[in-house]
Amino acid sequence: MNHVQLEDKELTWVAKLKLPPLPLHIKNVIDEGKPLTKAVRNKIVQILFDTLSANDIYVPSPLKYISICLDLVKGYPSLADNNSANPINDQAATLQKIRNWLRNESVSSCLIKFPSLHEEKMLLQEMEVLTGNSVLQSFNDVAKSSIIPKLMKLENMCNIPEEILMFKCSNGLVDIAFKALPTVFEELYGDFIVFRQGSDIPNSIFPCLFLKQSQIFLFAEKNLLYKCNNVVHGVAGLLACYWIFNIQFPKSCEKTLQLLCYLVGLTVDICAPVKKVIGVLQ
Incomplete structure (x- = not known):
C-alpha cells in the first residue's frame, strides 16, 4: 500500500x-x-x-x-x-x-463505545456513507423549495399546537412546517418533538428533538447526542439515528417519518395516507 x-x-x-x-x-x-x-x-x-x-x-x-x-x-x-x-x-x-x-446494540452502548457519534458531523457523515444521501443538504434543498408553502396549506396544518407556534426558531416558516409535520396525519408529538415539561430528558426512547428555551437537542433512547443548530439540522440527525442504530419507526409518528424520508429521497415503504399527501405536494 x-x-x-x-x-x-x-x-x-x-x-x-x-x-x-x-x-x-x-x-x-x-x-x-x-x-x-x-x-x-x-x-x-x-x-x-x-x-x-x-x-x-x-x-x-x-x-x-x-x-x-x-x-x-x-x-x-x-x-x-x-x-x-x-x-x-x-x-x-x-x-x-x-x-x-x-x-x-443499544444506542447507549453505541455512544459509549463510539463517543464521536455525539458529534453532528460524524453522525450525518456516517448516514451519508450508509445511504449515499446527504440528508442535511437534502433537507436544506426542501427548505428552499415550493414544498414548504404547500405543506403549510394542508388542511390539518391549521391545528398546529400553540406551544409550537410559541417556540421561537431561526428559520420561521420552514421550522414551523417541520415541527408541525405530525399534525398532517393527526399523529402524536411525543416520539418526534418533545417540549420541556419539568424534565431535562424526554420520556420517549425513540430519536426525538427536545425543545427548551429556544434551543433544540437531539436525543435517542433518552441519551443526549448534541445540540442542533436549528430544526432542519435536527430532523436530519433524527433520521440518521434511525438508520445508523437500525431503529424501527414508532407507530405514534410513523407517517411523519415516512414523509420526511420521501422529502429527502430515502427509500422506505410508504402507506396510503402518506401517498395521498405526497400527491398533493407534487
Whole structure:
C-alpha cells in the first residue's frame, strides 16, 4: 500500500489520542524482546484501529486509518511486519463489523463505545456513507423549495399546537412546517418533538428533538447526542439515528417519518395516507 500523507489539521485529534494499554500477554512479549508473530502484530494494529474508530468512525477515507496505524506501528520497529506492506488484512470488513455492531446494540452502548457519534458531523457523515444521501443538504434543498408553502396549506396544518407556534426558531416558516409535520396525519408529538415539561430528558426512547428555551437537542433512547443548530439540522440527525442504530419507526409518528424520508429521497415503504399527501405536494 502506498503511504498516505496526512495534513497537520487531520492529525490534530490523533496527537491528542490516548492509546489504551496493550493486553498483558502482548506487552510481556514486547518487553521481553521476543519475536512477534504476524497474528500478534495484527492484533496490536487492530487495537489501534478500534481506538481510532471510537474517536472517529469514518475520517473520511479508510486509507487514512491505515496510514495512521502504520505510522504508529513504525514507531516501534519490533512491531514491523517485513513480510507484509499492510498488517490490516481486510479493513473494509472491519468497518462493516463496526456498522453491524451499531445496528444490533443499544444506542447507549453505541455512544459509549463510539463517543464521536455525539458529534453532528460524524453522525450525518456516517448516514451519508450508509445511504449515499446527504440528508442535511437534502433537507436544506426542501427548505428552499415550493414544498414548504404547500405543506403549510394542508388542511390539518391549521391545528398546529400553540406551544409550537410559541417556540421561537431561526428559520420561521420552514421550522414551523417541520415541527408541525405530525399534525398532517393527526399523529402524536411525543416520539418526534418533545417540549420541556419539568424534565431535562424526554420520556420517549425513540430519536426525538427536545425543545427548551429556544434551543433544540437531539436525543435517542433518552441519551443526549448534541445540540442542533436549528430544526432542519435536527430532523436530519433524527433520521440518521434511525438508520445508523437500525431503529424501527414508532407507530405514534410513523407517517411523519415516512414523509420526511420521501422529502429527502430515502427509500422506505410508504402507506396510503402518506401517498395521498405526497400527491398533493407534487
